[in-house]
Amino acid sequence: MRAVSVTGDAIVVTSLLWQTTATALRAGDEAMLIDSPYFPDELEVLPTVLAQAGFEVKALLATHGDFDHVLGRLAFPELSLGVAESTMLRLQNKPGEAQRDLRNRDNEHYVTRPRPLALGGTQTLPVPGKLELGGEELELHRAEGHTDEGMAVFAPWLGVLITGDYLSSVEIPMLGPGGTVTEYRATLARLAPLVERSETVVTGHGPPSSRDQAVRLLDEDTEYLAALERGEERPRLPDGRDDAHQRRVHSDNLAGGAGAAAR
């Protein structure tokens, strides 16, 4: 796991699995953790790493309901997890889905955990809406298309935008459960003005981007979605994302999404 401070009040932690990111934001003497790393040892050291940096985590958020983003309570079991109303609906309509997906992935990697994932303390947040943190205000924006639920989180006072699984430099747009090209495109359109207001854009998988890099990723992803919609079997994939695995993601997308690669 790698921890990088992107501003004095934002730390991005990157998991060894899929470069999954978790972001801690601080305002005043309060901090919040958004999303989660995957491996048990990463989750175990996370509270210490953040406390040593002076981040006292008081709340947890998940950008969306995929299992690799909702593991925060394994690090902070006493805190509740805040999610968009759309994500809460997914958790309620598919009870046990995140736990099952986590168990399958754990089995694949021979990972054992000290305790099971409990999502009982989950709370619904209004999206679009605002959320108070230490006297500052976070903006919550709808972000759907990768799945049929979720949100992006913008911290205007830090210039940090946390997109969930959008605008990644390591994976092409991925249609997971309930994801659609139409919703995905609407989300990119919603993210564009937020990117303009950002200094740093943190995606769910891969390194954080500068505003300029994120603008380029947004253009590339828009272009990719057009090729996907045209049903192109071998579209040109963006530089750095043109490998055998991303080609498989594309095949899954063409087949209607939510393939084995979905996460």
Ligand SMILES: [Zn+2]
């Ligand atoms: Zn993800």
